[in-house]
Structure formats: structure tokens, C-alpha cells
Amino acid sequence: xxxxxxxxxxxxxxxxxxxxxxxxxxxxxxxxxxxxxxxxxxxxxxxxxxxxxxxxxxxxxxxxxxxxxxxxxxxxxxxxxxxxxxxxxxxxxxxxxxxxxxxxxxxxxxxxxxxxxxxxxxxxxxxxxxxxxxxxxxxxxxxxxxxxxxxxxxxxxxxxxxxxxxxxxxxxxxxxxxxxxxxxxxxxxxxxxxxxxxxxxxxxxxxxxxxxxxxxxxxxxxxxxxxxxxxxxxxxxxxxxxxxxxxxxxxxxxxxxxxxxxxxxxxxxxxxxxxxxxxxxxxxxxxxxxxxxxxxxxxxxxxxxxxxxxxxxxxxxxxxxxxxxxxxxxxxxxxxxxxxxxxxxxxxxxxxxxxxxxxxxxxxxxxxxxxxxxxxx
Amino acid sequence: xxxxxxxxxxxxxxxxxxxxxxxxxxxxxxxxxxxxxxxxxxxxxxxxxxxxxxxxxxxxxxxxxxxxxxxxxxxxxxxxxxxxxxxxxxxxxxxxxxxxxxxxxxxxxxxxxxxxxxxxxxxxxxxxxxxxxxxxxxxxxxxxxxxxxxxxxxxxxxxxxxxxxxxxxxxxxxxxxxxxxxxxxxxxxxxxxxxxxxxxxxxxxxxxxxxxxxxxxxxxx
Numbered sequence: 001x002x003x004x005x006x007x008x009x010x011x012x013x014x015x016x017x018x019x020x021x022x023x024x025x026x027x028x029x030x031x032x033x034x035x036x037x038x039x040x041x042x043x044x045x046x047x048x049x050x051x052x053x054x055x056x057x058x059x060x061x062x063x064x065x066x067x068x069x070x071x072x073x074x075x076x077x078x079x080x081x082x083x084x085x086x087x088x089x090x091x092x093x094x095x096x097x098x099x100x101x102x103x104x105x106x107x108x109x110x111x112x113x114x115x116x117x118x119x120x121x122x123x124x125x126x127x128x129x130x131x132x133x134x135x136x137x138x139x140x141x142x143x144x145x146x147x148x149x150x151x152x153x154x155x156x157x158x159x160x161x162x163x164x165x166x167x168x169x170x171x172x173x174x175x176x177x178x179x180x181x182x183x184x185x186x187x188x189x190x191x192x193x194x195x196x197x198x199x200x201x202x203x204x205x206x207x208x209x210x211x212x213x214x215x216x217x218x219x220x221x222x223x224x225x226x227x228x229x230x231x232x233x234x235x236x237x238x239x240x241x242x243x244x245x246x247x248x249x250x251x252x253x254x255x256x257x258x259x260x261x262x263x264x265x266x267x268x269x270x271x272x273x274x275x276x277x278x279x280x281x282x283x284x285x286x287x288x289x290x291x292x293x294x295x296x297x298x299x300x301x302x303x304x305x306x307x308x309x310x311x312x313x314x315x316x317x318x319x320x321x322x323x324x325x326x327x328x329x330x331x332x333x334x335x336x337x338x339x340x341x342x343x344x345x346x347x348x349x350x351x352x353x354x355x356x357x358x359x360x361x362x363x364x365x366x367x368x369x370x371x372x373x374x375x376x377x
Numbered sequence: 378x379x380x381x382x383x384x385x386x387x388x389x390x391x392x393x394x395x396x397x398x399x400x401x402x403x404x405x406x407x408x409x410x411x412x413x414x415x416x417x418x419x420x421x422x423x424x425x426x427x428x429x430x431x432x433x434x435x436x437x438x439x440x441x442x443x444x445x446x447x448x449x450x451x452x453x454x455x456x457x458x459x460x461x462x463x464x465x466x467x468x469x470x471x472x473x474x475x476x477x478x479x480x481x482x483x484x485x486x487x488x489x490x491x492x493x494x495x496x497x498x499x500x501x502x503x504x505x506x507x508x509x510x511x512x513x514x515x516x517x518x519x520x521x522x523x524x525x526x527x528x529x530x531x532x533x534x535x536x537x538x539x540x541x542x543x544x545x546x547x548x549x550x551x552x553x554x555x556x557x558x559x560x561x562x563x564x565x566x567x568x569x570x571x572x573x574x575x576x577x578x579x580x581x582x583x584x585x586x587x588x589x590x591x592x593x594x595x596x597x598x
Contacts, residue, residue: 291547316431316481320438340539341478341506342485342513361517361550363485366452367435367444373485373517375510377543 025053029244031267035070038252038259043071047265060084078104078258086122096120096131102256112176112257114139116148130155139176139255146174148255163200168193175254190254192216196228205236205278215251226251234269236277242269287358288347292338292376299338299376303357304331308349315345317376320368322348344371411446418453427460428473431480459483466493467505478506482513492526499530507539508532514546518559528563 029049036042049066060083067077080102087095098118105111118135130153137148154167172191196213212229230248237243247264288305290313303311303325311332312322317339325332344365346354356362360372407415415436423429435456439449463479464471471479482488496508508529515525532542553559 314441316434316438319434320441339474339477339506340504340510341474342481342510344481344484359547359551359554361514361553363517365438365484366455367439367442367448373481373513375507375514375543375546377507377539 025051026272027051027269029267029269031244031265033068033263033265033267035068035261035263037076037261037263041071041074043074045070047267049267059086074107076104076106078102078256094122096122096133098133098135100137104257106259110142112139112141114148114256116150116255118150118152120152128155128157137255139173139257141176141257144176146176148173163202164197165200166197168195171255173255175252176257177252177254177259192254205242206233208233211248239277240271240273242271243267244269287355288349289359290345290347290357290372290374292374294377295335297337298335300333300335301325301338302328302331302333303347305349308332310350312348313345314347314354315343315371315374317343317345338376340376342373342375344368345374346371406440407446407449411450414450415453418450418457422457422460425461427457427464428477431460431477432456456480462490463493466490467497471497472504472506474506475504475509478509482509485513485517487516487522488513489522492522495526495530496533499533507542511542511546514550515559515563518549518553520549520559520563524560524563 027050029047029051031047033045033047034043035045045068047066047068049064051062051064054061061081062083063079063081065077065079067075069075080100082098082100084096084098096119098120099116101113101115103111103113114137116135116137118133120131120133122131123129132153134149134151137150139146139148149172150169152167152169154165156166157164170191170193172189174188175190193216194213195216196211198209198211200209201207208231210229210231212227215226215228228249228251230246230250232244232246232248234242234244244267245265246267249262250258250260252258252260288303288308288311291302291304293300293302301313303313305311311325311327313325313334314320314322317336323334323336325334344363345357345360346368347357348354354368356370356372357374360374362370363373365371419429419432419436422432432453435452436449438444439452444452459480460476463476463483467475467479479493482493483490492512493509496505496512500508511532512525512529515528516522520528529542532545537545549559549563
């Protein structure tokens with residue numbers, strides 16, 4: 001147990017001190033929840049939480065804390081620290097080391113702590129791929145200490161703003177829920193298989209996720225059902241203020257000692273860094289918009305503009321010669337050979353003035369005046 | 378003997394490229410003196426191994442917009458200077474596309490040779506045209522140069538693909554047009570991108586809440 005904690009701490013320290021240029025975010029949540037959790041009477045509860053994320057070139061770190069104050073002065077709280085370090089690319093696979101430590105406390109119940117370390121091999125690309133690995137750890141409650149063994153497989157798939165993650169894990173331990181006043185040390189070993197899937201959409205001022213899964217063998221849980229599911233959403237109504245909603249049901253976590261629960265919650269989230277809000281996201285772009293994509297050896301330029309009868313484009317890639325676009329369903333299109341990289345571009349609608357496309361950053365060209373700057377793949 | 382033949386062949390190819398560039402010069406509307414000066418600029422750049430297309434494009438642009446002849450000459454000379462600067466910054470073996478992309482990026486107010494060097498040193502053996510495009514778009518969107526350079530080099534180090542870099546630049550540009558502050562948009566967009574790039578895979582899900590999906594599902598409440 002001590003060794004697992006020590007290894008976890010070393011991993012966290014390494015992950016946390018990884019590049020000073022790391023991306024980071026800090027958020028705090030305060031809200032209300034309707035909670036039905038083992039050991040606490042079903043009631044409305046006040047909730048308080050905080051999350052710190054940091055991601056470097058080859059490392060990631062997250063720590064989160066959540067507390068709920070239910071009726072009859074009953075408290076429940078949990079904290080988690082997770083860190084990962086990934087090795088440099090070597091052929092098709094990369095190694096990854098993960099560490100996790102948790103604590104869970106509830107009024108009238110002894111605090112549970114756990115620590116795990118795992119090693120994995122990552123395969124595939126950053127956008128889609130998989131990982132296979134195994135880990136060891138331990139947990140404790142009161143005088144009871146249990147070893148933990150886990151084998152885990154994961155797969156991920158990302159398209160634009162959508163991310164899908166699927167995982168499967170086989171856990172072997174002794175259940176903390178078997179501890180009773182008459183039997184302070186659980187003797188029964190349990191093994192169970194978890195299968196889960198999680199979809200997340202994160203774009204602009206809106207973030208939402210849906211997760212669910214099944215547990216193959218439910219001797220670890222005291223619930224009748226083997227399934228779990230949760231939904232959550234955060235809408236940023238101000239650059240540093242969001243409204244969050246979440247609901248779901250969970251199974252007993254025999255490793256971390258967190259009992260099964262059903263919840264529905266609403267909270268406000270305050271962030272240390274500004275976000276794009278849902279209102280700025282929903283604004284419409286005034287004027288023609290341009291998009292460029294690969295089309296074999298050529299590059300396809302598409303311009304969307306309302307009510308036009310003629311659209312022309314010119315830029316450094318046309319030697320600043322006007323090129324008319326062909327009208328297709330949904331917009332205007334032309335395909336040509338264009339070298340990759342940044343290019344200056346201007347468009348003209350119905351013989352009007354040459355303008356920069358509305359969705360591009362504008363720069364002042366020394367001869368053409370305002371033009372847009374577009375990156376061609 | 379073979380070496381001399383190869384040298385002659387190389388000279389022939391180079392001179393044919395310059396001739397082709399000259400052929401595409403829109404010099405008919407310019408007076409003879411200006412036309413000669415512009416031809417010499419293109420000729421000289423081509424013989425030094427610089428891509429001539431950006432210079433021809435700039436001259437064509439000046440002609441199209443009826444710029445004063447002297448302004449066209451100055452603009453063409455500026456392009457040559459930026460091409461030289463880009464070639465040095467992107468040494469030792471920049472492609473013609475890289476040099477042209479570097480020139481275009483240097484044409485954006487605020488982008489410096491040092492920024493190009495930083496990107497090249499991060500990606501010494503791969504084309505950098507698309508990363509340079511992202512840099513140019515971010516700076517043009519009012520992201521400070523140091524921050525933009527750091528973001529591009531960090532993303533390259535983390536293995537971001539060209540489509541991912543392209544999407545980031547386009548999304549930030551669109552957000553700015555929508556009314557968002559460039560830095561705020563960048564923070565949001567980077568969070569989305571680093572979530573994909575983060576060295577986590579499944580651990581990205583695991584860190585989604587106080588309970589990992591693997592060990593006991595869900596985040597509550």
C-alpha cells in the first residue's frame with residue numbers, strides 16, 4: 001500500500017512539473033443536488049467542487065474534489081488525483097505510465113483511500129487508437145488493507161468536436177463493502193469486468209457528455225442492476241461563468257469505497273480562465289465565408305454566400321487574377337492546385353468590391369488593401 | 378564529366394523556371410524601364426534558388442490594382458527580401474513551399490524570423506507550411522507572437538497533425554469574427570485539441586471525474 005502510494009506520488013510530481021508551458025484550467029462548482037446514496041437519507045444536498053487540469057507535451061494531471069452536505073448534517077466527500085506520463089514515439093507504440101490516488105469520506109463511515117499505478121502501451125494515432133495495460137494498487141478503510149490488480153483496454157476516436165472513448169477493465173480485489181463491525185477485514189476476493197463508453201461534445205461555449213456501461217459480474221455491487229449511466233452539460237453564459245446540469249446513477253466502486261448513488265444536480269461553475277460563451281458562439285457571421293479542403297492533388301475552395309449570382313476569388317495562388325467559382329448546391333466551388341501554407345485571398349460577389357472573406361483574419365496588404373489570410377492544407 | 382553534365386542540366390532547369398516565371402509576368406501595361414527592373418528582380422531571385430511565384434504574384438497584384446510602378450517595384454523587392462529571410466530562418470533544407478509559406482507568414486505584421494526559426498527547430502525534418510499558416514492566422518487574429526509561437530511549437534511536439542493545426546487556426550479565426558477575444562477562443566479551442574492530443578487516451582476519460590469509468594463508473598453528483 002505504501003509503495004503504491006509512493007509510486008503514485010512520484011508520477012504526480014513528474015506529471016505536475018512537466019513543461020511550464022502546459023495548458024491548464026481551474027474551475028470551481030457550487031450547486032444543489034438531489035442525492036440518493038447508500039448511507040445517506042435521500043435528500044437535497046448542497047454541493048461544492050473544484051477541478052484543476054494541466055496538460056504538457058507528454059504529460060497530463062488532474063485533481064478534483066467534491067463535497068455534498070445532505071439532510072441531518074450528513075456529509076459525503078471525495079477527492080481524486082490522476083497523472084499520466086507518455087514516452088516518446090517508438091515505432092507504432094508508445095508507453096504510458098498512469099497513477100491515481102483517491103479518498104472518500106462519509107459521516108459515520110471510516111475514510112477510504114486508494115492508490116494505483118498502471119503501465120500501458122498506446123497504439124494508433126492521436127485521433128483514433130487504443131491502449132492496453134495493467135496496474136496494481138491498494139486501498140484501505142480503517143484497519144483493512146486490500147491489494148488491487150487491474151487489466152485495462154481502451155480505444156478512442158475523435159472527429160472534429162466529438163470524442164468517443166470505450167474501455168473495458170478487469171478488476172481483482174477485496175470489496176470494502178464487505179467490511180462490517182463484526183468483520184473489519186474482508187476475506188472474500190472478487191473479480192469483475194466493467195465495460196463503459198463515453199461520448200463528449202465540446203465546442204465553443206457548450207460542453208456535453210453522455211456515458212454508460214455495464215458490469216459483467218456484480219458481486220462487487222450491492223445494487224440490483226449491473227448498469228450505470230450519466231449525462232452532463234455545461235453552458236458558458238459568461239466568459240468565466242457556466243451553468244452545469246448533471247444526472248445519472250452509479251454502481252458501487254469497490255476499489256475507492258464510493259457507494260452506489262442516483263443523482264440530479266444543478267450548479268454554477270466559475271473558471272479561472274475565460275471561455276467562449278454560448279451567446280458569442282450563436283452569433284452569425286455576416287458576409288461570405290470560405291473553406292478549403294483537399295480534393296486529391298487539388299484543393300477545393302468553397303464559398304458560402306446568400307443570394308449571389310456570381311462569385312469570384314483571387315489571391316496569390318491565382319497570381320491575383322480573378323477566377324469565377326461554379327455554383328453548386330449550398331455554395332460556390334472551384335478546384336485548383338494550391339501549395340500548402342498561408343495564402344492571401346480576396347473575393348467579390350456580383351461584381352462588387354473585393355473583400356476579405358468574413359470568417360478569416362484580415363491583414364493589410366501593401367497593394368491590395370484588406371485581404372484575408374487562409375491556411376491551405 | 379558526369380558532374381559537369383549534371384551542372385549544365387541543373388542550370389538549364391533553373392533558367393527554364395526563371396524564363397517561365399518571366400513569361401507569366403504581366404508586363405505589357407508597364408513602361409519598359411519598370412518592366413526591365415521587375416524582370417531583373419525575378420531573374421536574380423530565381424538564379425539564387427528562391428521561388429519566383431510569390432514575386433510574380435505580387436507584381437500581378439500591383440498591375441491588377443493599378444498600383445504606381447515604383448510601388449510595385451518596392452513591393453516585389455520586399456517579397457524577395459522576405460523570401461531570403463524565410464530561407465535563412467528555415468535552413469538548412471527548406472522546400473520551395475516552405476520558403477513561400479515563410480514569406481507569406483513574415484508578411485503578417487508581427488511575425489518575425491525568430492518565430493520561423495523556432496518552428497523549424499521544432500520540426501527539422503518535416504514540411505512546415507501548415508504550421509506557418511497557423512502561426513500567421515493566430516498573429517493576424519491578434520494573438521501575441523510569443524504565445525502563438527509557443528502554441529504552434531508545443532502542438533508540433535505533441536504530434537498534432539496538419540488537419541488539427543488547420544482546424545485550430547480556422548476555429549480561432551471564426552470565433553474572433555463571432556466577437557470572441559482571440560485569447561479566450563484560443564484557450565477554449567486548445568482545451569478541445571489538447572483533450573484529443575493529451576497523452577491519455579482512456580485516461581482522458583478516467584480523469585473526467587472523481588470516479589474513473591474503469592474502476593467504477595460515473596461522476597457524482
